[in-house]
Amino acid sequence: MDHQTKQDQATSRRKFLKAPVVAGAVAGAVLSPGQLFAGTQGAIPSIRIPKEIPETLTEKPKDASFSGKGMTGAEVFAKLCKEEELAAMFCCPGNYTVINAIAAAGVPAYGGRTEGAMCAAADGFSRVTGEVTACSGTEGPGFTHMIMNIAAANSARTPLLVLASNMQIAGDDREQFIQIMQQQPLTTGIKKYGKRLIAPNRVYEYGTYAFRNLKSGVPGPVHLDFPGEVARARFTDASTLTDYYTKEKYRTGSRPHPSSKDMALAIEMITRAERPIIVAGQGVFQRGGCDALQAAAEKNEVAVVTSGPMRGHFPDDHRLSASLSPDALMSADLVVFIGQYCMPSPGEYRFSADVKTIRVHPEQDDLGRNWPLDLGIVSDEKIFLDQLAGNMPAKKRDAWVNELAAARKKFEDTNLDHYQLGLKHSAATDHLHPAVMAKEVHDFLYKGDIDPKQTVTGCGGWTSGIFAGRWLRANRPGQGVACGYQFGAIGPDLAMMIGAGAAVQRGVGPQAPYKGAPVLCITSDAGIAYSLFELDTAAKYKIPVIAVVYNNNSWGMWPSAVGSARSMHMYLFQENLRYDKMAEGLGARGEYVKSVGEFREALKRSYHAAATETVSSLINVQALKEFTSGRDYAPGIALPPEPGVGAFAH
């Protein structure tokens, strides 16, 4: 087939996809990638899912036991993971004995294209469910590939179990064969707990260490390395395993309670304040305090703003939400940090220099870090909020509620002004401005026929993430992922959202009412390079994802090279790269847009394909790098106020 013929066929395919939409029959436009390629590629085989994938996914779990040949160390550990209800494992092959055992035990398992992306997927699954998840990679190269996303999970305080093989103890220090390295030191500073297992008979014991850390106190990544001697050891009798007892014995659900004196003081301070605000972080979500948060806030009319993984657990559209009211933050006279594990310093959050502070945290040794306290309370988040809801007097704060509403309107009006400017720039340049991209996604998800609470979204990239953050909403638990939260990694976004999509596909936790719904990710051309291949993973597992890629031909920080000799080339890519074509090559749909009208239709087609055929799409939004500059194209980059929608620092 010559080049021209291929091009004609591609054009025909695009026309074919577009034609019914123009006629208003979106449903007719959807074909699976396999079908599409089958009719056009002649002798070139179609992309298809091998039969072994659905076959092995539907096999029954296999119970391991001490009888017969007994259990391997990997099976002992896998059995523990199953008993601890490990929600999912994302991996690339490697650490074979362990991942096979975990999959066989019945833990939902996903195999992807890079270890780093699989780590981000596990993080994404956890961020929208609150569950403990695992990632795994082979020793050395596979493990080191995960580092960026282990660090991202650590910043978000995700309860992430990081697993890796680690060659053999017998080969230590000999540089025998390949992939030898000390792995534990590499996660220093980005994990809560870690251990290279060296005593085979302690494999269960260290598994309990892992789950105690994952499920108690402030969560964070736990990193276990499995040398071959541990993973492949055989056990035919429980008596050979140390500390082999159930979870009731190795961890406790007991939690710290606030003292009655502290509680009384907190209630007095809140009640006396005129404009109190709660900053609710990951701890409120992890400890199940969201309902109590809402009850307490409503009883005393306390404003609430959420951070990081708490997005949506106090709905953006609640009248007491300050997440869309950045202008009101400066008015708060009392801030109550609850479960805010990643603490900002004064000046990082948009609060008055005179604001008083209460912080509630389950561990005494973190109180007073970064942000000086007027009152520090050691308490579990849920218990504190339960007591607050129960004991705080009812109070009306009409002026404060009205100020929140006025600030919300001002924020939304500002966003609309940006959109209008973006429309002008888009029309003038025949490229899509990021403010337009973000607003159109907003209208499509929240103002059209789709249940506005249905779609889980996440965003990343620099320019794309900043504009998208202002428009994406989280109006129910687990609806929004701040992909860049605190660590600011460019790139894990799509993989993280595929992990979130796996959670929605299974209807885990807060995703249950929206089981099977598509998820949407807005990312950048810089970011997509890190996760693009996971569209293969999404296709393989039929996880419906819509990836909107803001393609401005550059790294978002290209202005840093302006005026610097011999530098700009480092910040630029080839122009007009076709990420949509790459997606098609991976078994997803591809869309290319440059105008508002094209983008709207592409969103419709992509969502329909995702919702009805579980087919993922990538929409290449062609833009210009110059849109980043406020000097040339107002509004430029309006940095997100922290805390609130779009915030990603703390």
Next chain:
Amino acid sequence: MEIVAAVLEDYAKRGIFRGFSRGPTRAGKAVFKMLWHRDRNFELILDPARNTLRFPVVLPQVPAASAMYAEFQQFVDSRFAADLPDHRRIDKSKVAIRCANRKGDVSLTLTVLDGDYQYSTRKLVNLVHEVFLVFLFDGRYYDYLVETFDLDPDRL
């Protein structure tokens, strides 16, 4: 003078300033130094004889004829607006605030009208706080932040 010092020391104790010191008083003027927004050193000069508090450099490298400087002045004026809630408004019966621009260095001078130095100090500190946390967050000044403060995602 002691009232102003006490207010500023309180901000330092509460972490608003990352560093703080009180310099010697010369010619009746007290100079306070603080490490504050964008890890920059600020100076606040108290002149009791003139009833003024002055930050000689709030923002550097803002040309006097630029739109940014005009917008900065509008921002400062807006802090006195009648439609602001009481707790956010600066009371013009108590203080006057003047912007100046010397070779690109933008200064703010507050004149205390009623002798209430505590109120005046708090309002001036909060005004500068808002310049960095509200005014500069407008996308129009993104290029300025990059060029003047080396803003990048590693240094927000």
